[in-house]
Amino acid sequence: METWRINVRSQKLLRQTAPDHWEKLGGRGLIARILLDEVPATCDPLGPFNKLIFAPGLLVGHMLSSCDRLSVGCKSPLTGGIKEANAGGSTALQIVSLGIKALILEDQPTTSDWWIIKICADGVVFESANSLAGLGVYETAEKLLDRYGDHNAISLIGPGGEMQLLVSGIMNLDKDRTPSRINARGGVGAVMGSKKIKAIVFDASAGRKAPIIDPEAYKTAHNIFNQALLEHPQTAIYRDYGTSAMTKMANSMGTLPTRNFSNGQFEKAEMISGEFLRQTLIDRGSPSNPTHSCMAGCVIRCSNVIADVNGKIEVAPLDYETIGLVGSNLGIADLDTIARINWTLNDIGLDSIDIGAALGVACDAGLMKFGDGQRAEEILQEIRNNTPLGRIIGNGAALTGKVLGVRRVPVVKNQAMSAYDPRSVKGTGVTYATSPMGADHTAGQTIRAKIDHLDPKVQAQTSRGAQINSAGYDNLGVCSFATFGFAVVPEAIRDLINARYGWNIGTDFLQVLGRETLSLEREFNKRAGFSPADDRIPEWMTQEPLPPIGSVFDVSNEDLDGIFNW
Amino acid sequence: MINVNLHTLLQRKTETGTVSQLELILPDGSAVEAILHLLDVTFPIDSIILVVNHRNVEQSYQLTDGDTVDLIPAMSGG
Numbered sequence: 086m087e088t089w090r091i092n093v094r095s096q097k098l099l100r101q102t103a104p105d106h107w108e109k110l111g112g113r114g115l116i117a118r119i120l121l122d123e124v125p126a127t128c129d130p131l132g133p134f135n136k137l138i139f140a141p142g143l144l145v146g147h148m149l150s151s152c153d154r155l156s157v158g159c160k161s162p163l164t165g166g167i168k169e170a171n172a173g174g175s176t177a178l179q180i181v182s183l184g185i186k187a188l189i190l191e192d193q194p195t196t197s198d199w200w201i202i203k204i205c206a207d208g209v210v211f212e213s214a215n216s217l218a219g220l221g222v223y224e225t226a227e228k229l230l231d232r233y234g235d236h237n238a239i240s241l242i243g244p245g246g247e248m249q250l251l252v253s254g255i256m257n258l259d260k261d262r263t264p265s266r267i268n269a270r271g272g273v274g275a276v277m278g279s280k281k282i283k284a285i286v287f288d289a290s291a292g293r294k295a296p297i298i299d300p301e302a303y304k305t306a307h308n309i310f311n312q313a314l315l316e317h318p319q320t321a322i323y324r325d326y327g328t329s330a331m332t333k334m335a336n337s338m339g340t341l342p343t344r345n346f347s348n349g350q351f352e353k354a355e356m357i358s359g360e361f362l363r364q365t366l367i368d369r370g371s372p373s374n375p376t377h378s379c380m381a382g383c384v385i386r387c388s389n390v391i392a393d394v395n396g397k398i399e400v401a402p403l404d405y406e407t408i409g410l411v412g413s414n415l416g417i418a419d420l421d422t423i424a425r426i427n428w429t430l431n432d433i434g435l436d437s438i439d440i441g442a443a444l445g446v447a448c449d450a451g452l453m454k455f456g457d458g459q460r461a462e463e464i465l466q467e468i469r470n471n472t473p474l475g476r477i478i479g480n481g482a483a484l485t486g487k488v489l490g491v492r493r494v495p496v497v498k499n500q501a502m503s504a505y506d507p508r509s510v511k512g513t514g515v516t517y518a519t520s521p522m523g524a525d526h527t528a529g530q531t532i533r534a535k536i537d538h539l540d541p542k543v544q545a546q547t548s549r550g551a552q553i554n555s556a557g558y559d560n561l562g563v564c565s566f567a568t569f570g571f572a573v574v575p576e577a578i579r580d581l582i583n584a585r586y587g588w589n590i591g592t593d594f595l596q597v598l599g600r601e602t603l604s605l606e607r608e609f610n611k612r613a614g615f616s617p618a619d620d621r622i623p624e625w626m627t628q629e630p631l632p633p634i635g636s637v638f639d640v641s642n643e644d645l646d647g648i649f650n651w
Numbered sequence: 652m653i654n655v656n657l658h659t660l661l662q663r664k665t666e667t668g669t670v671s672q673l674e675l676i677l678p679d680g681s682a683v684e685a686i687l688h689l690l691d692v693t694f695p696i697d698s699i700i701l702v703v704n705h706r707n708v709e710q711s712y713q714l715t716d717g718d719t720v721d722l723i724p725a726m727s728g729g
Contacts, residue, residue, distance in 0.1 A: 405729025
């Protein structure tokens with residue numbers, strides 16, 4: 086496996102063998118290592134010294150169920166710290182088939198021209214993207230597929246990335262060529278935009294599957310993992326109801342963000358629940374579909390396709406975090422409205438969590454009434470049109486709160502919280518506070534843990550374990566929902582890795598990767614100027630009780646500051 | 652009276668529709684697990700999250716009149 090460096094100023098490619106100390110890292114951990122080795126932590130995230138890194142996980146390449154995920158990373162223009170954003174879809178598989186361990190975009194062009202990078206086994210070609218500038222993600226993807234063929238994978242940005250909005254992401258095709266799989270968080274799309282790259286087309290038709298050193302051992306471990314995943318009760322829940330089944334669970338636990346995080350329960354939660362969504366999609370029939378996969382080989386298939394009553398597809402997929410932030414958080418109880426907003430956010434190429442949170446802040450400031458979906462769609466058009474209001478909201482909740490003078494802003498390190506209020510699931514709150522990524526549930530979700538989520542004393546330990554495991558899985562390219570399969574047969578990770586690479590790693594590999602990754606990330610943030618003061622939940626959440634439970638975030642600072650002492 | 656909310660796979664399909672909410676009368680001091688037995692829930696207990704009045708509880712948790720119980724096939728987030 087090689088490292089491919091593309092200088093976007095000179096448009097030259099440099100192919101290298103990865104250094105030894107990068108070998109056993111993948112995805113998020115490899116990004117952290119490269120950033121520490123090569124990027125000045127104090128650089129301007131949107132300047133020439135930042136690098137944009139595409140790194141598949143170590144297990145990517147063989148359509149192992151839910152294990153073909155892509156990490157994209159850089160110094161974040163949103164948080165000012167390290168960033169890894171993770172996505173499903175088809176890109177990572179093609180990158181590995183090209184023999185690429187990490188793709189690194191370096192430097193910055195001196196002209197205002199936009200470019201497509203076409204990558205194939207022979208090398209790279211730059212082609213003009215000026216005719217695509219300003220186009221939405223869906224139209225751009227369609228044109229690229231027409232031009233290059235639908236066998237390719239594509240990573241692209243929308244107008245949000247072109248405008249270098251701080252919460253813009255990078256979109257990827259799913260297995261059905263829909264460009265809705267987003268490396269969403271922290272402004273990775275803005276960094277791609279700063280390098281004037283509208284799209285990267287990955288053509289692995291002349292590539293080959295990554296070699297497996299011991300095919301028999303790999304097949305055995307593969308079967309063990311697949312069986313564990315298929316038999317796991319959670320697989321059926323995610324298959325039938327998708328992530329949106331979280332809505333009622335979060336509501337029952339009083340942690341569903343409602344009206345800009347002013348309540349943990351939404352009185353209309355039933356109307357945006359996974360149960361209601363599933364029945365609606367079944368009643369509407371094809372092309373609506375409650376069960377769909379984003380990547381080839383996935384046996385969970387947690388995704389969905391949402392079509393309106395006339396059979397017109399509104400968006401695919403609609404997930405819980407969007408339902409929480411764009412639905413209950415804005416007081417919107419209509420799934421079709423949420424789906425349309427989700428499509429527009431995808432088309433502009435924006436993180437639905439951060440924009441949903443920003444709109445919630447805007448509601449508190451009086452720019453929109455809670456429940457007014459039409460006004461939300463109007464504001465999204467302002468973002469697309471690059472108006473001053475659009476640029477405020479489009480740069481995320483933290484900036485929106487500062488400009489509009491709102492104190493109730495649900496962010497850590499300037500990044501918006503996911504759809505779990507940290508006052509009622511405090512372990513996830515610890516993750517929000519202490520993760521080097523900023524507020525991000527995927528960095529260490531604790532809601533599944535059978536603990537008292539309100540007891541401040543047991544949260545740090547729970548979050549630490551979740552953060553270590555999550556960072557480890559993000560090295561492997563494993564979807565969060567495949568992790569419950571590996572939790573049943575943890576030795577399958579060891580066996581798959583050893584069979585594929587001929588290594589001799591032990592059963593603690595996941596935790597070794599997780600700890601190393603977190604240490605690297607924290608070192609980067611330290612060099613960037615972060616301190617314990619950045620590892621805090623917003624003060625208002627420690628003072629303002631959350632209805633209906635009445636809890637505040639009260640995990641001690643000592644617990645927060647000691648979480649990475651291992 | 653105990654109010655019971657059934658989530659996802661624990662909802663009941665009946666001839667008249669899907670049942671997601673129940674009102675049960677249980678003897679004083681009944682534990683949450685009594686509901687599981689009453690409803691003949693066969694889902695693995697380790698894979699069910701038991702929530703009473705918004706709070707995670709063990710299956711031995713003793714119920715009080717007016718409690719709201721959520722029986723949730725466990726999920727790991729969105």
